[in-house]
Amino acid sequence: MNMKTIKERLHEIIFEADTPAGKLFDVILLFVIILSVILVLLESVSSIRSEYKNMLVTLEWIIKDILTIEYILRLLVVKKPVSYIFSFYGIIDLLSVIPTYLSLIIVGSQSLIVIRILRLLRVFRILKLTRYSRAGRFIVLALWDSRAKISVFLFFVMIIVIITGTLIYLIEGEANGFKNIPVSIYWAIVTLTTVGYGDISPQTPLGQFLASLLMIMGYAIIAVPTGIITARIIQPETHVNTQVCPNCLHDKHEDDAVFCKKCGAKINQ
DSSP states (O other), rough: OHHHHHHHHHHHHOOOOSHHHHHHHHHHHHHHHHHHHHHHHTSSSHHHHHHHHHHHHHHHHHHHHHHHHHHHHHHHHSHHHHHHHTTTHHHHHHHHHHHHHHHSSTGGGGGGGGGGGGGGGGGGGGGHHHHHHHHHHHHHHHHHHHHHHHHHHHHHHHHHHHHHHHHHHHOOOOGEEEOOOHHHHHHHHHHHOOOOOOSSOSSSSSHHHHHHHHHHHHHHHHHHHHHHHHHHTTOOOOOBOOOOTTTTOOOOOOOOBBTTTTTTBOOOO
């Protein structure tokens, strides 16, 4: 078996989820990540940390070594390492390794290891759970396709909170806790989103009337982005699988695809 064949085999195991070896690799990786996150949670408990600190540190460094080796292997088997490094999963994979090394310089930075939980997104590729993977991608696509409408909506909301914050500042003033316009805008955002912390509240009848209008408007505004995204989601969906292009790492291919629709390279079947 030559080096090229070995790299192709490793690529299939590490990046694909359609083979028994690929599934096993992802399952093992999944349990390693879950164990790592559990260790971070346990280490934050002072009683557990004081009694089992050495064991927790040892296990974390073992996991760090495993993930470091895995990251290096990913760089070695892809044709364009730079594309992988700056891809979504590539950045997440790198961030999952850095905190342990960073803890040697900055005390307490090991808590950032919880970033590894983002790697659990790979669970959608395990055991051919492509329907959930497609659903996740479809929601992201719906958000992206609705970005223009959502941006206009957010701009409209920003105008509302600025105007309302300014009005409540003029009505209530510093005597009632509205010290300045930025603080008043904060109150407007909290009221519009119906969170209602209660740290600042209008005392005058006119201020309370304005707050009531803002609360009612908040319920109406919450429904707007929901409707925008729902309208996009109900559109027909294209069926895709988990195949990853060995050349550009694009992973949104239709079931009958032979070549990558992004770069044209042949994908593993």
